Amino acid sequence: xxxIPFGELFSxxxxxxxxxxxxxxxxxxxxxxxxxxxxxxxxVRMVRxxxxxxxxxxxxxxxxxxxxxxxLFSDTYHCAAEALLPSTVACYGKEKILAILNGSTEExxxxxxxxxxxxxxxxxxxxxxxxxxxxxxVMHYLLLNSDPRTMKVELAGSLKDMANELTLTHETxxxxxxxLEKTGMIARSAGVIKILR
Amino acid sequence: xxxIPFGELFSxxxxxxxxxxxxxxxxxxxxxxxxxxxxxxxxVRMVRxxxxxxxxxxxxxxxxxxxxxxxLFSDTYHCAAEALLPSTVACYGKEKILAILNGSTEExxxxxxxxxxxxxxxxxxxxxxxxxxxxxxVMHYLLLNSDPRTMKVELAGSLKDMANELTLTHETxxxxxxxLEKTGMIARSAGVIKILR
DNA sequence: CGGCGTTTTGAGAGAGCTCAACATCGGTGG
DNA sequence: CCACCGATGTTGAGCTCTCTCAAAACGCCG
Numbered sequence: 029x030x031x032i033p034f035g036e037l038f039s040x041x042x043x044x045x046x047x048x049x050x051x052x053x054x055x056x057x058x059x060x061x062x063x064x065x066x067x068x069x070x071x072v073r074m075v076r077x078x079x080x081x082x083x084x085x086x087x088x089x090x091x092x093x094x095x096x097x098x099x100l101f102s103d104t105y106h107c108a109a110e111a112l113l114p115s116t117v118a119c120y121g122k123e124k125i126l127a128i129l130n131g132s133t134e135e136x137x138x139x140x141x142x143x144x145x146x147x148x149x150x151x152x153x154x155x156x157x158x159x160x161x162x163x164x165x166v167m168h169y170l171l172l173n174s175d176p177r178t179m180k181v182e183l184a185g186s187l188k189d190m191a192n193e194l195t196l197t198h199e200t201x202x203x204x205x206x207x208l209e210k211t212g213m214i215a216r217s218a219g220v221i222k223i224l225r
Numbered sequence: 226x227x228x229i230p231f232g233e234l235f236s237x238x239x240x241x242x243x244x245x246x247x248x249x250x251x252x253x254x255x256x257x258x259x260x261x262x263x264x265x266x267x268x269v270r271m272v273r274x275x276x277x278x279x280x281x282x283x284x285x286x287x288x289x290x291x292x293x294x295x296x297l298f299s300d301t302y303h304c305a306a307e308a309l310l311p312s313t314v315a316c317y318g319k320e321k322i323l324a325i326l327n328g329s330t331e332e333x334x335x336x337x338x339x340x341x342x343x344x345x346x347x348x349x350x351x352x353x354x355x356x357x358x359x360x361x362x363v364m365h366y367l368l369l370n371s372d373p374r375t376m377k378v379e380l381a382g383s384l385k386d387m388a389n390e391l392t393l394t395h396e397t398x399x400x401x402x403x404x405l406e407k408t409g410m411i412a413r414s415a416g417v418i419k420i421l422r
Numbered sequence: 423c424g425g426c427g428t429t430t431t432g433a434g435a436g437a438g439c440t441c442a443a444c445a446t447c448g449g450t451g452g
Numbered sequence: 453c454c455a456c457c458g459a460t461g462t463t464g465a466g467c468t469c470t471c472t473c474a475a476a477a478c479g480c481c482g
Contacts, residue, residue, distance in 0.1 A: 031342075032335045071381040073390075085390040087347070088381060097340060112382035132333030135325050138229045140333070143294060143340040145228075150284070150347040157354035158392040160471080162438070184268040184285060185309030186460060193270075193282040195355040200438055202462055357439080359470070383428065397470055399430055 034094035034120075035066040041124035048072070048111035054095070056108040061099035063119045067091050070115025074107040076155055084158045086151050088112070098147035100125065100140070106148060157195055162204045167213065169194055170223055179223040231291035231317075232263040238321035245269070245308035251292075253305040258296035260316045264288050267312025271304040273352055281355045283348050285309070295344035297322065297337070303345060354392055359401045364410065366391055367420055376420040 035042075043063065048054060054065065054072060065072075067089045074086040074095065086107055089095045099105055100122060129137055152172055159165040169190075174181045183190060191201040205221075208214045215222045232239075240260065245251060251262065251269060262269075264286045271284040271292065283304055286292045296302055297319060326334055349369055356362040366387075371378045380387060388398040402418075405411045412419045 034339060037332050037335050083389050088390065090381065094339065097343065112386050128332050129336065132329030135234050136329030136333040138234050139326065140337055140340065142231060142291065143337065143344065146294065146344055147340065147347060150344060150351060154347060154351045154354060157351060184287065189309055192280050193285065197439060394471060
């Protein structure tokens with residue numbers, strides 16, 4: 029069971045092979061997630077785009093690596109995929125993969141689903157850390173960790189802990205929170221931050 | 226199969242429950258990976274430590290979240306786990322979990338193993354992005370992507386692509402590489418960087 | 423040859439880091 | 453009960469490093 033490449037594992041689910049020229053997009057964020065891919069030649073990276081439009085690389089897949097596995101239980105792709113070099117990729121239908129996995133136990137499938145969620149959450153962390161501007165990074169983090177209904181974030185632990193999750197110094201975090209509060213972006217009370225806009 | 230918490234899923238593998246006081250370590254990097262955990266109360270985070278000794282948070286687990294799932298196929302833990310608040314965690318034996326998963330198809334288990342590797346690779350990316358100093362960030366990235374035998378890194382795509390994987394501006398990357406070469410840390414040739422020390 | 427993207431170097435500004443001082447809070451012991 | 457202590461929270465000042473804007477060399481492809 030060690031390190032079997034995705035391509036061998038699900039050869040029965042292979043639907044087609046696609047060629048990409050350099051810079052071509054395999055899919056973009058928001059597209060219906062219908063396939064999982066394996067890179068045969070070249071190099072394909074997963075990217076998100078910052079509000080400013082800068083690309084943020086989340087993963088770089090080389091020959092033998094799979095791509096978008098974590099979309100198995102998502103309706104749409106959360107990232108875009110772009111060929112860094114002229115590339116060929118094998119495409120595998122998600123339904124076929126799910127059908128193959130259905131032979132597994134319920135625990136196995138649920139564990140896969142859990143790991144897929146974990147992958148998406150790690151991508152979110154990597155994305156937060158790619159934001160250079162402290163205010164934007166803090167706001168992005170707060171949005172990510174807020175209750176969507178109340179727009180409130182319950183602080184786990186101290187602000188120092190939060191600072192190093194954000195990879196900011198605690199001094200910078202204090203100042204940034206103070207500035208965000210002064211400009212009406214957030215409101216603070218003991219252990220809770222509320223996002224105002 | 227949607228979002229079943231780890232605790233319910235593998236209740237048969239539960240070995241014990243452990244209480245942690247604030248600041249207490251559940252395990253540290255390098256410990257034999259014998260268990261996977263689920264947070265019952267409190268808050269536990271996964272951390273690595275930078276060469277300077279600063280903690281780098283990789284994941285924060287709240288009640289209901291699992292911890293160290295990606296260690297299922299590792300011999301040792303790659304991160305440490307620290308309680309941010311007084312916490313209780315349920316402990317699940319890895320062998321028992323593996324035994325339960327063994328009822329799954331080969332493809333299912335291999336897919337899980339693949340996702341675990343993916344999680345570890347994403348943690349590595351998050352770790353690189355937590356390094357503020359450009360030279361250190363570049364060296365860390367190079368070490369991560371080098372062939373351990375030859376200490377060489379094959380560059381996929383352009384240096385600009387590498388720059389945004391590192392979330393550095395391309396100008397800063399050029400300057401940093403030039404400095405690293407001048408100080409004898411690396412040697413560059415077309416499409417390849419060799420780590421010297 | 424001409425154009426485009428990458429690579430490279432320069433100069434300046436701004437953001438976050440560092441060092442430092444101090445307030446605040448909770449716990450501990452005399 | 454209060455003094456003390458350590459950790460967290462907060463603010464100030466200066467400095468360093470990276471970003472930004474700019475310009476030019478280079479290589480590649482039509």
